[in-house]
Amino acid sequence: MKTMNTANKYPAVFLDRDGVVNKEVGYITSIEQVEIYDFAIEAINMFHNAGWKVIIITNQSAVARGMLTEAKLYEIHKYFMDCLNVDDIFYCPHYPPIDEEIYPYNIYCNCRKPAPGMIIEAAKKHNIDLKKSYLVGERGSDILTGKNAQVSTVLVKTGYGSDWLDNKIKPDYVFENLKEFALFLFT
Numbered sequence: 589m590k591t592m593n594t595a596n597k598y599p600a601v602f603l604d605r606d607g608v609v610n611k612e613v614g615y616i617t618s619i620e621q622v623e624i625y626d627f628a629i630e631a632i633n634m635f636h637n638a639g640w641k642v643i644i645i646t647n648q649s650a651v652a653r654g655m656l657t658e659a660k661l662y663e664i665h666k667y668f669m670d671c672l673n674v675d676d677i678f679y680c681p682h683y684p685p686i687d688e689e690i691y692p693y694n695i696y697c698n699c700r701k702p703a704p705g706m707i708i709e710a711a712k713k714h715n716i717d718l719k720k721s722y723l724v725g726e727r728g729s730d731i732l733t734g735k736n737a738q739v740s741t742v743l744v745k746t747g748y749g750s751d752w753l754d755n756k757i758k759p760d761y762v763f764e765n766l767k768e769f770a771l772f773l774f775t
């Protein structure tokens with residue numbers, strides 16, 4: 589009989605992409621628009637060296653909006669994987685069927701943040717203990733995603749996080765940027 593041994597599960601940090609790992613510039617549809625923060629590279633190395641899983645989770649409705657193909661998105665995410673010590677990138681290409689209809693992307697799904705689908709899928713694939721894990725984001729929808737997945741939540745003030753004023757959704761922690769959070773955990 590197999591039993592679940594939670595002691596062997598990994599802690600993880602789930603990272604929003606734009607505004608947390610790289611500069612927020614609106615819809616990214618080419619590698620040329622990707623400007624990865626130096627402090628994110630350093631922070632991610634700290635998590636990696638501590639034995640944590642590092643997973644990017646990102647809404648990519650640009651696919652459903654017809655601005656970006658999944659093949660092109662794969663190319664962009666390969667660039668992120670080449671530059672950063674991350675274990676995986678999960679993305680949601682969907683958008684609810686409101687305006688345009690681009691098959692098969694205009695659907696109600698379980699992966700578009702703030703739904704917890706990407707975190708739950710990543711936890712299964714990478715043997716992650718959600719009780720020991722954190723989500724880091726810069727918007728209310730990110731923080732809500734973390735709460736929906738029952739992980740601890742961290743707001744960083746980079747990207748749109750700098751606009752965070754009296755939002756009704758309260759993160760568990762607030763830091764200037766991803767590296768400040770890594771320093772808090774590991775020093």
Ligand SMILES: [Zn+2]
Nearest residue numbers: 680682697699
């Ligand atoms: Zn989705």
